[in-house]
Amino acid sequence: MDTRPTMKDTVSLSTYLAVKEVWRNRARFLLVSLVIALITLLVLFIAALGEGLGNGNREYISKLDAQLIAFQDKSDFLVSASRLERGRLASIRRVDGVQDAGIVGTSSANLILAGQLEPLKVALLGVEPGHTGEPLVVEGRQISTDLADEVILDRNAAIQSGLAVNDMLTLRVTQGTRDEFYDLRVVGITDGQQYALQPSIFTPFFTWDRIRPKSEAEANNAEAVGNVIVIKLADPDQADRVTQQMVAQVRNIEVATLDEAIQSLPGYSAQQSTLNTQGAFTLFIGVLVIGGFFQIQILQKVAQIGVLKAIGTANPIVALASVIQIVVVTAVGVAIGGFLAFIFSLTFPPTVPIVFNGTTSVIAVIALLLIGPIGGLVSIRYAVKIEPLKALGLS
Amino acid sequence: MNTSKPTYALETEQVVKTYESDFGTIHAVDQVSLAVKPGEFVALVGPSGSGKTTMLSILAALLQSTSGKILLDGQDLADMDDARRVALRREKIGFTFQANNLVSYLNAVENVELMLRLNNKLDKAGKLRARELLARLGLGERLYNLPGQMSGGQQQRVAIARALIHNPSLVLADEPTASLDTERAYQVVETFAGLIHEQQRAGIMVTHDLRMCEYVDRVLQMRDGKLTRILTKHEDILNLARSGKE
Numbered sequence: 001m002d003t004r005p006t007m008k009d010t011v012s013l014s015t016y017l018a019v020k021e022v023w024r025n026r027a028r029f030l031l032v033s034l035v036i037a038l039i040t041l042l043v044l045f046i047a048a049l050g051e052g053l054g055n056g057n058r059e060y061i062s063k064l065d066a067q068l069i070a071f072q073d074k075s076d077f078l079v080s081a082s083r084l085e086r087g088r089l090a091s092i093r094r095v096d097g098v099q100d101a102g103i104v105g106t107s108s109a110n111l112i113l114a115g116q117l118e119p120l121k122v123a124l125l126g127v128e129p130g131h132t133g134e135p136l137v138v139e140g141r142q143i144s145t146d147l148a149d150e151v152i153l154d155r156n157a158a159i160q161s162g163l164a165v166n167d168m169l170t171l172r173v174t175q176g177t178r179d180e181f182y183d184l185r186v187v188g189i190t191d192g193q194q195y196a197l198q199p200s201i202f203t204p205f206f207t208w209d210r211i212r213p214k215s216e217a218e219a220n221n222a223e224a225v226g227n228v229i230v231i232k233l234a235d236p237d238q239a240d241r242v243t244q245q246m247v248a249q250v251r252n253i254e255v256a257t258l259d260e261a262i263q264s265l266p267g268y269s270a271q272q273s274t275l276n277t278q279g280a281f282t283l284f285i286g287v288l289v290i291g292g293f294f295q296i297q298i299l300q301k302v303a304q305i306g307v308l309k310a311i312g313t314a315n316p317i318v319a320l321a322s323v324i325q326i327v328v329v330t331a332v333g334v335a336i337g338g339f340l341a342f343i344f345s346l347t348f349p350p351t352v353p354i355v356f357n358g359t360t361s362v363i364a365v366i367a368l369l370l371i372g373p374i375g376g377l378v379s380i381r382y383a384v385k386i387e388p389l390k391a392l393g394l395s
Numbered sequence: 396m397n398t399s400k401p402t403y404a405l406e407t408e409q410v411v412k413t414y415e416s417d418f419g420t421i422h423a424v425d426q427v428s429l430a431v432k433p434g435e436f437v438a439l440v441g442p443s444g445s446g447k448t449t450m451l452s453i454l455a456a457l458l459q460s461t462s463g464k465i466l467l468d469g470q471d472l473a474d475m476d477d478a479r480r481v482a483l484r485r486e487k488i489g490f491t492f493q494a495n496n497l498v499s500y501l502n503a504v505e506n507v508e509l510m511l512r513l514n515n516k517l518d519k520a521g522k523l524r525a526r527e528l529l530a531r532l533g534l535g536e537r538l539y540n541l542p543g544q545m546s547g548g549q550q551q552r553v554a555i556a557r558a559l560i561h562n563p564s565l566v567l568a569d570e571p572t573a574s575l576d577t578e579r580a581y582q583v584v585e586t587f588a589g590l591i592h593e594q595q596r597a598g599i600m601v602t603h604d605l606r607m608c609e610y611v612d613r614v615l616q617m618r619d620g621k622l623t624r625i626l627t628k629h630e631d632i633l634n635l636a637r638s639g640k641e
Contacts, residue, residue, distance in 0.1 A: 009515055016512065017498075024500040024541065304499060307492065310457060311557075312485020312513055314478070389457045392492055392569075 013313075014320035022325055029325075032293050033333035039286040040337020040368050041344070043279055045354070047364040048345070050275035052353035056197035057271075058262040060125070060154075063193060066132045067239050068231040069261045070101075073252040077264035079106055079227050084253070086205070086224045089128075091250045092231060097242040099234040102131035103205055105226035106195065107212040112170040112181070113161055119172060120161055123195040126208020132232040135202060137188030140165035144187070146204050152188040157199035160351065165189060171201070176216040184211075196265075197353065231255075279364070283371055290375030294326060298379040305383055306391020315384050322380045323373060330372030334365055403430040403466075404564045404597035405454065410463035412449055412620075423449040424460070425620035431597040433564070436588045438608045439601045441617035448569065450617065451601045455488060455567050456480040468564045485513050489558030489596070491587075493570040496554040497542040503529055503553045504538045510561040521560075528556045532586060548579035555587050559594060566591060568600040572607055584610050609636040 022029045061069075070092060075082035084103065092101045105126035110119035127134040129143040135152060136142070143150050153163060163169055163186050171182045184203065193200050203211070209224040218225075233242055243255045256264065263269055298305070305318060338361075345356050412424040424446045431437050439447045452458035453465060456472050465472040467487055475483065484490075489510075497506045507525040511517040529538055532552040542550050551571055558566050568587065572580035584600070588610035591598035600611065608614050614632055616624035626632050 013512060020505070021500040301499075303494075307496065308498065309481075310455070310484065310492070311490055311510065312481055312483075312488075314481050389452055 010314070010316050010320060014317050014324055017308075017317070018321040018324035018328065021321075022328055029329050030332075032290070033329050033336060035289055035293075036286065036330055036333025036368070036372070037337035037340060039282060039289065039371075040334045040365075041340050043282050043286075043364050043368055044338065044341040044356070044361060045344075046275055046279045046282060047360045048341075048354045048356045050272060050279070051357045051360045052355040053197070053275070054268065054272055055192075055355050055357075056194045056353045057265050057268050060123075060135070060193045060195040060200060061258055061262055061265075063135070063191075064133065064230055064258060066230040066232045066258065067236045068233065068243060068246075068255050068257060070229040070231060070246065070250070070253045070255050071261075073254050075254065077254070077256045077261055078266065079261075080266070082227050083225050084227065084229055086226060088250060088253070089229060092229055092246060092253075095242060095246045095249055097234055097238050097245070098231055100132045100232040101229050102128035102133035103226040103229050104133045105205060105208050105212065107173075107208075108196075108198065109201070109211075109213065110172040111157070111161055111201070112172055120157070121198055122157055122171075123198040123200045124171070124173075124208060124212060125195060125200055125202050126205040126212070126226060127202050129204050133230045135190040135193050137190050140186070140188030142188060143202070143204050146206050148204055149182075149184045149207060150187045150204070151184045152190050152202040153186055154193035154200040154202075155189060155191050156194055157201055158189045160199055169201075171211060173211060173213045175214050180211070182211045283367055286368065286371040287375040290326065290330065290372050291378055292375075294322070294376045294379035295382065298322070298383050302386055302391045303393075305386045306388040309386065310388040310392060318386075319380050319384050322376065322383050326372045326376040326380075327369075330369055334368045337368070338365065402432065404433045404468060405599075406430045406464070406466040407454070408464040410450070410453060410465060411461045412446075412453060412458070413461045422620045424453065427463075427617075427620075427622050429615060429622065431565075431599060433597055434592055434595040435613065436591045436598040436600070436611045437613045437615060438611040439599055439615050439617065440603065440605060440608065441623075443603070445617040446620035447601045447617045449620075451567055451569055451599065454565070454599065455490065456483050485510075486561070487564045489561070489563040489566040491551065491554040491558050491566075491568045491571045493573045497550055497557075499542050502539045502541050503534055503545070503549075503556075506542070506553055507556045507560050510557055514561050516561065525556070525560055528560060529553065531590075532556055546579075547574045548576075548583060551575065551579075551583045552586065555583070555590065559590055559596065562594070562596075564597060566596045566598045568598070568602075570602055570604075571600060572602065572604055577606075580604065580607060581609075605638075606636050608632055 071077055072082040072084055086103050089101055089103050092098060107124050109122055109124040111122050112119050129146060134143065137152055143152060151169065165186055165188060167186045168183055169186060171184065173180055205226060206224060233239060239257060246255055247253065308318060345354065348354055408428050410424055410427045414421045414423060427450060439450065441447045449458065453460045460473065467483065498509065501509060504525055507529060508517055508522065511521040526538060529535065532555060534549060534552055537545060537549060572583055575583060584607045611632065614626040614635060615622055626635060
């Protein structure tokens with residue numbers, strides 16, 4: 001006689017017992033779900049903040065239609081520490097395997113907003129019109145010529161300034177010891193392309209070199225100097241070979257992949273690891289909270305489990321019922337927390353660097369769904385070990 | 396091979412249960428042999444520490460005996476592994492305990508149906524039988540009440556229904572009246588005895604309340620782990636029940 005219940009029987013009975021208990025004690029279980037919802041809210045916001053801050057730092061670089069970035073030698077892949085004359089561009093374009101290259105200059109500027117006392121601080125980026133580095137517009141048109149007084153706004157700059165295509169804008173920059181004002185026309189708007197946590201404005205490289213903040217000494221320098229050269233390869237799989245060839249062929253440069261360049265952004269790695277640690281600790285606290293609740297719950301119903309076992313309930317049914325309860329309570333908590341996070345996210349102004357990225361949120365949700373069963377492992381083991389004889393006081 | 400149904404639902408031969416302690420070997424159950432027929436209701440009585448609860452636990456397949464034979468419907472419990480003992484408890488034994496009898500989050504009818512669910516026998520007829528049994532036990536109005544919404548006596552009656560619903564061969568009751576007032580206690584045991592006789596189950600009740608023996612067919616007295624006295628005459632049993640003294 002095979003006395004073991006089938007898998008179907010086990011699942012069906014466990015589900016029945018688990019659902020009945022949760023439903024008949026819904027206020028208590030809901031309370032735990034709400035605690036999990038708050039943990040979910042916190043984890044999702046930390047993840048979104050990490051994504052937002054990271055995105056604000058790397059957005060322009062990560063969206064480049066390029067594979068490599070050339071820096072000045074010994075600049076440690078720091079954009080702000082790198083200086084490259086525009087003359088290097090031709091040498092780099094000549095390297096076998098390079099399809100296109102464009103110089104990029106970075107600086108900051110103040111965008112004067114009509115009717116507002118405080119200017120909007122923006123990243124002012126000089127790019128080569130028609131070459132790698134110039135972002136593609138989603139509205140309006142690309143920059144027309146190398147010397148045009150035209151700009152492309154990133155979506156954040158457009159939202160925060162209220163400017164639209166064909167509007168004129170005024171930039172205030174400090175050159176030498178004087179504040180200079182430059183009027184430029186908005187010709188296009190691109191998607192989010194933040195740089196250094198600031199909304200971005202893209203101008204032709206030569207225009208950028210003319211209007212960027214500079215010291216007295218720089219103002220007298222005839223040669224246009226940018227920061228880095230972004231490189232698009234004919235075959236992205238040949239990145240290693242082209243890098244070696246480029247370093248050998250062009251003097252005083254070092255070459256990084258986009259990912260290496262992003263990791264080298266000032267504070268980026270430290271910021272991301274800090275936020276990841278916060279997220280991990282919050283998950284750990286979640287494990288302890290869920291583990292503690294279910295352990296107390298099991299301790300309170302030792303006699304009950306004893307009765308169930310005495311009347312012939314097999315251990316897999318008791319264990320699976322506990323797992324189902326934990327999964328249900330966790331899933332409800334995560335769903336409530338996710339919904340609250342979504343509602344709250346709608347209320348944040350665009351200046352707050354919070355981005356609910358699909359992948360990051362899904363990873364956070366999966367981690368949150370796993371903390372329930374992990375936290376409940378001890379209590380499940382305890383439930384399985386309960387001796388009916390002892391639980392019923394018969395020994 | 397003899398395929399005829401055993402005369403006794405339960406038979407034990409020379410059952411021994413010993414424990415080792417700092418003071419030497421303790422014989423909790425010592426050479427106990429007994430037999431209970433279908434339709435027979437037996438009381439196991441004795442003072443505290445006499446071994447009656449240990450004996451009940453052995454009969455319930457909750458505790459392994461040290462030696463001896465325990466045959467339930469002809470199957471020897473001593474030969475069974477844990478999984479088969481769990482299955483035996485589910486299929487062939489009905490239980491009522493002193494307290495914490497019911498599953499707190501299931502209502503009366505769900506508690507009774509649970510035994511049918513465990514045995515994969517919950518069908519329309521089973522559901523109807525559970526309701527009828529509860530109605531017979533005076534709980535027709537309490538079918539959907541949770542244990543917390545019922546009195547101790549009502550809970551015990553639900554436990555009796557649960558112990559009988561799956562047609563077990565053996566029904567075991569551990570101090571079923573311990574938490575009840577006298578009137579309720581008599582009602583519960585009388586109903587229990589009536590159903591055991593009617594449904595032809597073998598029933599064993601452990602009790603320290605000798606008054607409850609009024610409704611049993613036989614009284615087995617234990618002392619120091621041994622079976623010391625057996626009362627089978629109705630008159631003797633009534634005298635014991637009325638005197639309340641062993």
